[in-house]
Amino acid sequence: MENATPHKPAAAGSAREARRARLRGHLIEAAEELIREGGIEAVKARDLARMAGCSLGAIYTVFDDLDQQAMAVNGRTFRKLGAVVAASQTGADSLAPTERLVRMACAYLGFATEHNNLWRTLFDFEMSTEGPVPKWYLEELSRLFDHIREPLREIFPEMSEEERDLMTRTLFSSVHGIVLLGLDRRISAVPREKLETMIRMLLCQIGNR
Amino acid sequence: MENATPHKPAAAGSAREARRARLRGHLIEAAEELIREGGIEAVKARDLARMAGCSLGAIYTVFDDLDQQAMAVNGRTFRKLGAVVAASQTGADSLAPTERLVRMACAYLGFATEHNNLWRTLFDFEMSTEGPVPKWYLEELSRLFDHIREPLREIFPEMSEEERDLMTRTLFSSVHGIVLLGLDRRISAVPREKLETMIRMLLCQIGNR
DNA sequence: TGTACATCAGTGAACGCGCGTTCACTGATGTAC
């Protein structure tokens, strides 16, 4: 409960605060590493403690439970993903809107390839845990959507806001699906450059009407 | 090992065979029910035994382990899904190829809606279990792809086989993504009819070039 | 058909493991005077 607020309200004792924050950081770092290597299933309390250089019990002085900690990693991952997608648009103002969408989608593909387990956990997690999705999660998602909406405004100027909203979701979900199934070597075995071709196929059909 | 072959080779003792087959059937039925209600995570040996009316140990006279049993359920699910998608095409010969794709996709959406957990397990599973995906799984998947390929032949007559193959995967993955994220109330909350609109948006853009 | 024996499906108590979480305790850090 106290853990829900990132910092204790205590006025004095900032050394304690700092230690606490450092421990928290180490634990999130450790959790990220474990998820990166083996997915959410690989996050075990004893490994976290060992990697963060603390005892088993110390984890519970910083987080209420392991789920909360995994959620903290998801927060980081989402911010990184957002940054990568945003970066794909720098200096792209002069490009055709379709091309901007392609860059965005390829950035998404790149992120999912490079941080596969972290990226999967972003979507795995909200299925496994009960209760509502945290606000920041939905906000981060709609920030991703915002990037897509803009080029769509150029491609479909006649659409209503609501229609464009649906189109945004449609494109995001489509690209997500292509990346999700495409990166699964067990059922797809489509090489990376073919995936880019697939993304292009999809988005160019949309753009060149 | 012996369990891998569906029937024992024994010439005589067909009553034993029959009992065995019946037990197997009951167990698969039970597993399907459990997955339907609570997803793959809800499949517990003790529940299976209770529901199938046998003892705990009996399970292991029919299946090597619970994973093998879940895989058997996936086999059934895949066949049902295939049938539903195929059924969406009966009497659709006269329709435009785009419209045929839409029907197929809506049939897919319908199946995923109605049998949500069974459908999710189809794709969850191959991530959780080690080892290669069984042949029949990939065959069933490519049978689904075959349905898509045909309308595409009409829409893109100039494409090479390989390109059309990629386009097939692209469309399947896209629709899969729309359904996957769309049916997740936690992050999407898009009502059913909006999902159909999204599918139409996607496929009509593809068709009306 | 009947008897003796062999085979095998089916039983369920018990094993064993993994693992999240707790809690009585300790030692360090801060506060009061």
Added chain:
DNA sequence: TGTACATCAGTGAACGCGCGTTCACTGATGTAC
């Protein structure tokens, strides 16, 4: 600055639960003669 006391971060052994799988045993089914 120094002493006495209070607070709290951090410890790790132990708890407790869930659950897949095994195995010595039993009773039913089939076979041989």
